[in-house]
Amino acid sequence: MRAAIDFVVEFFTRKKAALQSAQLSAEARDRARRALALCSQRARSAETLWNLHFRSTALTLARGAFDAAQEARAAVLGEQGAEALALAWPSADLLDREVAREHTALFSRARSAWESTEREIRDRILVPGEILRQRIARGATTAVIGIAVIVFGVLYLVRPVTMSARGESYPGHPAQNAVDGDPSTEWLLPSNKTGKLEITFSRPRDIDGVKIINGRNEHYGDRAVKDYRLELRRDGKVLAATTGVFAAIEQSPQPVAVDLAANGVDQVIVEVTGFHKAGGGLAEVSFE
Numbered sequence: 613m614r615a616a617i618d619f620v621v622e623f624f625t626r627k628k629a630a631l632q633s634a635q636l637s638a639e640a641r642d643r644a645r646r647a648l649a650l651c652s653q654r655a656r657s658a659e660t661l662w663n664l665h666f667r668s669t670a671l672t673l674a675r676g677a678f679d680a681a682q683e684a685r686a687a688v689l690g691e692q693g694a695e696a697l698a699l700a701w702p703s704a705d706l707l708d709r710e711v712a713r714e715h716t717a718l719f720s721r722a723r724s725a726w727e728s729t730e731r732e733i734r735d736r737i738l739v740p741g742e743i744l745r746q747r748i749a750r751g752a753t754t755a756v757i758g759i760a761v762i763v764f765g766v767l768y769l770v771r772p773v774t775m776s777a778r779g780e781s782y783p784g785h786p787a788q789n790a791v792d793g794d795p796s797t798e799w800l801l802p803s804n805k806t807g808k809l810e811i812t813f814s815r816p817r818d819i820d821g822v823k824i825i826n827g828r829n830e831h832y833g834d835r836a837v838k839d840y841r842l843e844l845r846r847d848g849k850v851l852a853a854t855t856g857v858f859a860a861i862e863q864s865p866q867p868v869a870v871d872l873a874a875n876g877v878d879q880v881i882v883e884v885t886g887f888h889k890a891g892g893g894l895a896e897v898s899f900e
């Protein structure tokens with residue numbers, strides 16, 4: 613944990629980098645920077661030639677990159693730092709066909725050496741202007757990311773909760789009709805069947821009360837809910853439930869308030885357990 617905190621603090625303040633860089637003389641820093649640049653240049657060429665199967669020349673360049681890495685280490689860490697890495701190179705230039713498995717291993721070790729050198733000394737050879745630029749760039753990037761997170765968070769929170777509904781239905785009268793905000797459209801169940809309306813919210817919401825407008829099947833007046841069970845759920849668990857009865861089919865159904873409440877509801881189930889005449893129907897279910 614401590615290491616993680618130190619890493620974050622260093623990432624933003626670059627204090628350690630500034631301190632390490634200040635400990636190095638300008639001359640040693642210039643020597644190390646030049647050596648590291650040469651190392652990187654030779655390493656890139658070595659990699660390219662190695663991949664093109666000019667392996668002997670690639671090895672010679674890898675050795676040049678390795679020597680430059682050693683030179684950079686010596687400038688920054690002293691001779692001991694340079695001696696920490698040593699490789700046994702072939703005593704004479706090879707022909708490509710003489711390059712064997714051991715030389716492939718040698719090339720990999722050289723690659724590790726120049727990569728680790730770059731990692732170890734890059735902070736120590738920064739000039740003060742570079743450290744300042746890093747500090748500003750990292751702060752700015754973090755600020756931009758922070759603002760983006762806040763903006764997205766706010767947009768997520770303020771976006772309205774939407775409802776979708778599903779359930780078996782009579783043709784032309786889908787479940788979505790029960791949550792479309794229009795009392796003139798109805799969800800009708802198939803004839804002479806009980807059934808279930810599942811209303812799902814786009815994200816959990818608190819519910820203080822439910823309003824139901826019963827169905828009637830427009831001008832036919834022959835379909836409506838009689839008995840129902842209402843459930844407020846979260847993750848499939850029932851948070852609150854009640855049952856109710858509509859005594860008759862009305863010509864002009866009015867909203868009926870159902871006293872049922874729960875927080876963090878993600879789904880509402882209206883189970884139609886009884887119906888009037890030809891089948892069940894609901895014009896609208898809404899929530900407060």
Ligand SMILES: [Ca+2]
Binds near residue numbers: 795796797895
């Ligand atoms: Ca409706």
